[in-house]
Amino acid sequence: MRAIELSYKENQPILDLTKDAALPERTSNQLLIKVEAAAINRTDLVAIDTGKLPKGNTILGVEVSGTVVESDSDVFPCGSRVMGLVNGGGYAEYAVMSLGNAMLLSDQLTFVEGAAIPEVFLTAYQTLFWLGELGPNQSVLIHAGASGVGSAAIQLVKQLTSAKIFVTAGSSDKLELCRSLGADVVINYHDEDFSKRVLTETTGQGVDVILDFIGASYWEQNLASIAYDGRLILIGILGGTNIKELNLMDLLEKRIAIKGTLLTPRSDSYKAKLTKEFSDKTTSLFETGYLKPVVDTVFSLEDVENAHQYMRSNKNKGKIILKIND
Amino acid sequence: MRAIELSYKENQPILDLTKDAALPERTSNQLLIKVEAAAINRTDLVAIDTGKLPKGNTILGVEVSGTVVESDSDVFPCGSRVMGLVNGGGYAEYAVMSLGNAMLLSDQLTFVEGAAIPEVFLTAYQTLFWLGELGPNQSVLIHAGASGVGSAAIQLVKQLTSAKIFVTAGSSDKLELCRSLGADVVINYHDEDFSKRVLTETTGQGVDVILDFIGASYWEQNLASIAYDGRLILIGILGGTNIKELNLMDLLEKRIAIKGTLLTPRSDSYKAKLTKEFSDKTTSLFETGYLKPVVDTVFSLEDVENAHQYMRSNKNKGKIILKIND
Incomplete structure (x- = not known):
């Protein structure tokens, strides 16, 4: 699959677009998602700068939206449009997401908007x-x-x-x-x-x-x-x-x-509890438009380094998104 | 009534035993208590050192035990043995206590022990x-x-x-x-x-x-x-x-x-909520002796300055108590 992989050469970080990254392996309490959009987060920049990768994943990205393509869940069957946190692996064509972190993405929202919500x-x-x-x-x-x-x-x-x-x-x-x-x-x-x-x-x-x-x-x-x-x-x-x-x-x-506080390093059970309570209180507000993700700019996957530079400049209003599948 | 009153002369604090302090005035949601014992607290020393007196009361002392002598309450009728926080006024023969701060003192405990519990x-x-x-x-x-x-x-x-x-x-x-x-x-x-x-x-x-x-x-x-x-x-x-x-x-x-956090400056409603929850969970444990106030030394009211010096020396194990009525 296509993905942005992080490596280091002489201590300098390198972000490479590869076309043959291995598909992530899914367990029964996870979904495999065909990623449509992933958001850039400051935690990604910290990971690049410090070399401390979330759960050791060399593919960055802690939130995505997309379509479920493998699932054991009745709530999120194949074909479901979803959004949610992932433990790294978001800058890629496919990602695994814990069931507890998944939220249904209502039809009123685009995938780009969905990727702008969770984190x-x-x-x-x-x-x-x-x-x-x-x-x-x-x-x-x-x-x-x-x-x-x-x-x-x-x-x-x-x-x-x-x-x-x-x-x-x-x-x-x-x-x-x-x-x-x-x-x-x-x-x-x-x-x-x-x-x-x-x-x-x-x-x-x-x-x-x-x-x-x-x-x-x-x-x-x-x-x-x-x-x-x-x-x-x-x-x-x-x-x-x-x-x-x-x-x-x-x-x-x-x-x-x-x-x-930091959200990314917390346990899946903590994130699941938070996701559940948040989702219960806000789903209808997103559907009716009272809550709106604020998207600043959409970059293509290839353009990830410009997306990062843009975030470092602090000029964005709202989220910076990577569109994975154009 | 007998009481220890705090005043300042050339910025030096003076603690005087008076025999004719005015009886404190009671409202309908307060008890008038004949004080048997009051405890020394570090907040008393801070009040002396800074001149910031709790609710402006020139009589120090934020917790007492004693017998109710005036009351509009069915829970704490006259004659009840009680303990609890007061907003200053503890180093005295009589003190007023908000109903919400009062706790019944079980017969298994002495007044000295009761004064050692609330704060x-x-x-x-x-x-x-x-x-x-x-x-x-x-x-x-x-x-x-x-x-x-x-x-x-x-x-x-x-x-x-x-x-x-x-x-x-x-x-x-x-x-x-x-x-x-x-x-x-x-x-x-x-x-x-x-x-x-x-x-x-x-x-x-x-x-x-x-x-x-x-x-x-x-x-x-x-x-x-x-x-x-x-x-x-x-x-x-x-x-x-x-x-x-x-x-x-x-x-x-x-x-x-x-x-x-500091407890003394908090509102009566906060203290009442805390007193209620604490009392519900601990009354039986005090009666059966599983919880025990730790009393280090008992001083007489006249001896208040020695009691304060003793607290300042940090040598006490447990509470330092003033016995009001010998």
């Missing part, structure tokens, strides 16, 4: 509701609001709760997208200190939950923005990993929880 | 189960195992779960106490690096929950001791407040949650 919407759901414990009338600050996870998070908060949504982004068109998805207060981090704006808008109380992809460079502003009993959820570290100083008394007095 | 057992329960989400077959590291909260936490884990209990303490008699209460692995922090011992005993996995009263000086060893998906609960900062460096990638990769 970012599941991450947003998990961080907002499982880790963030966001209550219906609370408030949330979503950084990088126009990113894949950010745009998914805004929509989920808007459709599933009445919480107030604050977002940050770095350009007016990104902020415009955030507003169109449901953000209540949009903040251009180039123009103002987001913590001051958050405190002004919340009459000094701060927000209950922060979803942060930035890390060190936002640390102090995040702690200033958070309410008593607030939850700071760390999903990424685009702004650095090293905090120079942390005053534990701040955490005690404001009773703050700081929770780090 | 430490409620804090231990809250941090272990609400914040720490300790599972039945998980593992927990309890620092300062012979302290008030530490000794309560060991017993609660032992009686309510089958989790494995690691403790640290600084002397062999403290460790002996911990073992007698149910600790599985006792570690003298003077003799060894606790994180190495924890990793050895858990075949490198670490513990699921850490209850920490120490803070900065234990930070790195705590992060080294914690398992994937672990919860580090910060209750105190006896070892300093300032972390010099924090690598956020550690939090992400190990999916660690760090949660700061």
Whole structure:
């Protein structure tokens, strides 16, 4: 089959398109899927940079959409259109997906849209509701609001709760997208200190939950923005990993929880539980169009390196997709 | 009434025994209690040192036991023996207690024992189960195992779960106490690096929950001791407040949650919910002696300053109590 394989020569990563990769082997609790589209994720870039491949798979890609071609399942028989997380192997013509990770892709959505859903919407759901414990009338600050996870998070908060949504982004068109998805207060981090704006808008109380992809460079502003009993959820570290100083008394007095998380390395049983709950709550919202995957650009499989470069430039609004079968 | 009142002269705190303090005023959802015993807590020392008094009350003391002398409640009629948290006002002959904070004191327990229960057992329960989400077959590291909260936490884990209990303490008699209460692995922090011992005993996995009263000086060893998906609960900062460096990638990769907490400043509704759940799960265990408050020393009300000095010396095993009515 056709696939993008990662190898290293003199410690330099090489992504090669091969036409004769071996078909992945399926167990009875997995589906074999003819992949139509796969999404690019930052975890792919981390894997390339560090050489730590998900489950050792030399084919990258942690989410796909496509058609089931081998199955022992009544829920997902051959011919089903599906989307879901995979443990690597997504940048390929065929991939195996655990039954627990599979979701039916409704006819209203294209395969490209389907590939844009699992990772970012599941991450947003998990961080907002499982880790963030966001209550219906609370408030949330979503950084990088126009990113894949950010745009998914805004929509989920808007459709599933009445919480107030604050977002940050770095350009007016990104902020415009955030507003169109449901953000209540949009903040251009180039123009103002987001913590001051958050405190002004919340009459000094701060927000209950922060979803942060930035890390060190936002640390102090995040702690200033958070309410008593607030939850700071760390999903990424685009702004650095090293905090120079942390005053534990701040955490005690404001009773703050700081929770780090990554979705990709988690167990299949965790992902299955998350997929089930997410799917139960959102399938009809995708069918009716209240929830929409945000797709920025579609690249061909051959063009994967340009797709990666584009993600590294941080210019995308929403997901970057690889179309496998043209 | 007799009470210990806190004042400041030239910024120096003064604790005076007065004989004519005003009786506290009771509302219909409070009890008036003739106090028999009050416990010393570290929050009292913090209040003295910072001048930040709980609810502005110049009489310290956040937990008491005694007899109800005024009540509108059928559950706690006049004459009931009770114990519970109060919002300051404990170092006195009479105190008011919110109905939600009151617990019946069983006849098997003395008033001195009753005063030794609420703060430490409620804090231990809250941090272990609400914040720490300790599972039945998980593992927990309890620092300062012979302290008030530490000794309560060991017993609660032992009686309510089958989790494995690691403790640290600084002397062999403290460790002996911990073992007698149910600790599985006792570690003298003077003799060894606790994180190495924890990793050895858990075949490198670490513990699921850490209850920490120490803070900065234990930070790195705590992060080294914690398992994937672990919860580090910060209750105190006896070892300093300032972390010099924090690598956020550690939090992400190990999916660690760090949660700061203090019980005293929380709302009455929070304390009432905690008191109710705690009381439901533990009343019979106190009656049968499976749970036992650990009392170190009993001082008279007049001797409050010596009681405080004793707590500051960190020599106590279990609670330090003020007997109000001799």
